[in-house]
Amino acid sequence: MVYIFDGTKSGFLTAFLVAYADPEAVLASEKIQLPLGQTPVFVATDEARAEKAKNRLLAFDRDCMRDLDTLLRSGMENREQIALGYFRVLAREKRPVSKRLAEREVFEAVECMKKVGHEIHKFHGFIRFMETASGALYAPFAPDNDICDLLLPHFRARLPQFPFVLHDIKRKKAAVYDGQNSFVAPLERAEILLSANETGWQALWKRYYRAVNIPSRERLKQMKGYMPVRYWKFLPETQTSAEDL
Amino acid sequence: MITEEKLKILTESAKYDVSCSSSGSGRKNAGGMGNGYVAGCCHSFTPDGRCVSLLKILLSNDCIYNCKYCPNRLDADVPRATATPEEICELTIDFYKRNYIEGLFLSSAVYKNPDYTMERLLLVVKKLRTEYRFHGYIHLKGIPRADEKLTEEAARYVDRMSYNIELPSEQSLKLLAPQKSKESLLLPMKKLTEQSEAFREEKKKGLVKGYFLPAGQTTQMIVGASPERDGQILRLTQALYRKNGLKRVYYSSYVPVVKDKLLPEVGAGQLREHRLYQADWLLRFYGFSVEEIVDEGEDLAMELDPKCAWALRNMHLFPVEINRAPLEVLLRVPGIGAKNAYKIMEARKYTKLSFEDLTKMRVALKRAKHFITCNGKFFGAKNEYAVRGLLAQAETQESAEQLDLFGMLSTPQNALIALHGQL
Numbered sequence: 001m002v003y004i005f006d007g008t009k010s011g012f013l014t015a016f017l018v019a020y021a022d023p024e025a026v027l028a029s030e031k032i033q034l035p036l037g038q039t040p041v042f043v044a045t046d047e048a049r050a051e052k053a054k055n056r057l058l059a060f061d062r063d064c065m066r067d068l069d070t071l072l073r074s075g076m077e078n079r080e081q082i083a084l085g086y087f088r089v090l091a092r093e094k095r096p097v098s099k100r101l102a103e104r105e106v107f108e109a110v111e112c113m114k115k116v117g118h119e120i121h122k123f124h125g126f127i128r129f130m131e132t133a134s135g136a137l138y139a140p141f142a143p144d145n146d147i148c149d150l151l152l153p154h155f156r157a158r159l160p161q162f163p164f165v166l167h168d169i170k171r172k173k174a175a176v177y178d179g180q181n182s183f184v185a186p187l188e189r190a191e192i193l194l195s196a197n198e199t200g201w202q203a204l205w206k207r208y209y210r211a212v213n214i215p216s217r218e219r220l221k222q223m224k225g226y227m228p229v230r231y232w233k234f235l236p237e238t239q240t241s242a243e244d245l
Numbered sequence: 246m247i248t249e250e251k252l253k254i255l256t257e258s259a260k261y262d263v264s265c266s267s268s269g270s271g272r273k274n275a276g277g278m279g280n281g282y283v284a285g286c287c288h289s290f291t292p293d294g295r296c297v298s299l300l301k302i303l304l305s306n307d308c309i310y311n312c313k314y315c316p317n318r319l320d321a322d323v324p325r326a327t328a329t330p331e332e333i334c335e336l337t338i339d340f341y342k343r344n345y346i347e348g349l350f351l352s353s354a355v356y357k358n359p360d361y362t363m364e365r366l367l368l369v370v371k372k373l374r375t376e377y378r379f380h381g382y383i384h385l386k387g388i389p390r391a392d393e394k395l396t397e398e399a400a401r402y403v404d405r406m407s408y409n410i411e412l413p414s415e416q417s418l419k420l421l422a423p424q425k426s427k428e429s430l431l432l433p434m435k436k437l438t439e440q441s442e443a444f445r446e447e448k449k450k451g452l453v454k455g456y457f458l459p460a461g462q463t464t465q466m467i468v469g470a471s472p473e474r475d476g477q478i479l480r481l482t483q484a485l486y487r488k489n490g491l492k493r494v495y496y497s498s499y500v501p502v503v504k505d506k507l508l509p510e511v512g513a514g515q516l517r518e519h520r521l522y523q524a525d526w527l528l529r530f531y532g533f534s535v536e537e538i539v540d541e542g543e544d545l546a547m548e549l550d551p552k553c554a555w556a557l558r559n560m561h562l563f564p565v566e567i568n569r570a571p572l573e574v575l576l577r578v579p580g581i582g583a584k585n586a587y588k589i590m591e592a593r594k595y596t597k598l599s600f601e602d603l604t605k606m607r608v609a610l611k612r613a614k615h616f617i618t619c620n621g622k623f624f625g626a627k628n629e630y631a632v633r634g635l636l637a638q639a640e641t642q643e644s645a646e647q648l649d650l651f652g653m654l655s656t657p658q659n660a661l662i663a664l665h666g667q668l
């Protein structure tokens with residue numbers, strides 16, 4: 001049976017209770033390609049039941065809600081299914097299971113969480129701010145996983161005096177720090193007026209980037225391995241403009 | 246704002262310094278901008294596959310010294326530039342704010358004289374920390390023969406310092422970098438190590454505040470510009486780690502930028518550099534000593550990584566049982582890296598690991614299978630010759646993939662030799 005829920009943590013926990021006894025269960029939050037003849041069950045989120053499930057699971061592993069949060073942020077299509085497998089093992093073992101890597105479900109979940117974690121780390125480096133006329137910083141990007149708010153603490157600690165916006169273009173949302181507080185908000189498009197020096201600094205950065213490369217040692221494959229091409233769109237240094245040619 | 250032209254001159258030649266690491270400092274934001282990132286952070290990658298983490302720049306490329314291999318030596322006819330401290334500070338701040346970089350790697354040619362150069366460098370880092378209130382990462386290159394007091398003061402502002410040994414013996418230094426000497430490089434390193442130990446002691450007692458090289462010291466050696474063997478180089482490395490407390494030694498395979506009859510015309514292959522790094526890892530993280538890895542007068546084998554080579558010389562120690570071997574032993578199994586060793590230690594607490602379990606955990610077994618048993622079962626090749634051949638073959642395939650080889654292993658003859666295990 002296919003169980004569809006709303007993608008939230010409470011939704012997952014409700015669906016988990018419903019699907020637990022069904023060994024063939026497929027859990028999903030978005031429209032998925034249904035096998036022929038299957039009618040999905042829509043599970044309505046039930047906060048009270050979810051809360052109960054949460055407390056029971058937390059008694060087995062007090063970090064498991066953090067794991068669930070991470071899993072549901074994954075950009076992988078089968079993230080809900082991976083989470084289901086992982087929580088099944090947890091419910092069966094009744095104690096933390098994240099180190100049981102020889103179990104397929106655990107391994108898959110751990111890998112999935114690692115990917116989210118890695119992308120956060122990557123974007124600590126790959127975020128590119130532009131300076132706007134007001135002095136606030138604006139960074140558009142399109143991460144694989146739903147992580148824009150998880151980047152907030154890092155940049156807040158580092159740039160406490162600058163209001164900034166981390167704009168996830170793909171999910172049309174933004175993590176915002178206004179100089180004092182931070183929050184997440186839906187954001188379709190942003191109208192940006194750049195500061196007078198912005199293009200000048202970008203040009204210097206591109207100049208620097210070209211200067212430090214050693215052309216006789218080109219290793220594009222390796223470069224792309226570390227810095228996937230899908231991220232390039234938002235990096236000034238990988239954009240060639242007419243004057244660079 | 247610094248001009249593009251000046252930036253180009255001052256960064257072009259700084260790029261041959263391979264260290265770009267921004268790790269090891271947990272410096273806090275104390276108002277102003279920036280902080281340290283203990284794990285280090287890459288902000289971009291250039292088409293040569295290298296990480297861009299720091300703004301690597303020279304304060305000046307106008308040198309009074311004449312190191313033979315250096316494009317900025319006194320005799321060279323190249324455009325010269327010297328930046329003002331403000332230019333460097335602004336550039337750092339504005340790059341950092343946009344998240345282009347993790348911090349600054351500041352170095353310089355010897356401009357006018359060593360003391361003057363060191364004074365200017367000190368001025369930059371002091372300004373950055375105090376006036377610009379910058380708390381991001383700073384790596385400062387020390388100037389040999391500069392006044393000790395200047396060096397010590399600079400160390401209080403920066404996260405890491407380095408003196409590049411460049412040439413791994415006194416002889417080669419005399420020949421190729423006549424104004425430097427082993428002494429002029431090793432002495433300040435030693436001093437700084439002592440001072441930082443003293444500082445840490447006092448800090449523990451609450452007598453001092455602040456930082457003193459929280460990310461320690463590093464150095465770099467050019468490989469292949471002079472005749473030293475890998476065995477000799479790695480002995481120096483080991484001494485630097487053990488006696489001087491260095492955090493890292495970098496190796497830079499020689500790139501002939503300058504023509505001189507004393508210098509080789511071709512660069513050292515990147516494969517040699519790669520092997521040195523592998524051996525260096527064995528020293529730092531795998532509990533090996535250099536004596537186990539290579540004899541003083543020898544080079545590392547090119548066709549096998551140093552751990553495989555060691556294992557083949559010590560076949561009597563293998564195979565080891567994956568469910569029982571202690572960590573130090575697992576770490577010595579070819580193909581099992583530190584991460585996998587820890588993974589195995591964890592997972593075997595819950596179940597007796599079989600060969601399939603390892604595969605499921607994505608432990609690479611191509612090499613390891615010849616050196617382990619899983620629950621007493623062995624899946625490797627029967628005899629040592631076969632193992633040797635298979636390892637060399639695995640190496641050829643992987644290097645070809647990873648390092649877009651480098652002549653030597655990609656010629657059909659060599660691949661064939663590797664296949665037959667006759668290396």
Ligand code: SF4
Pocket residue numbers: 308309310311312315316317318319353354355422
């Ligand atoms: S001291 Fe030697 S290596 Fe450094 S810039 Fe001058 S000539 Fe070059």
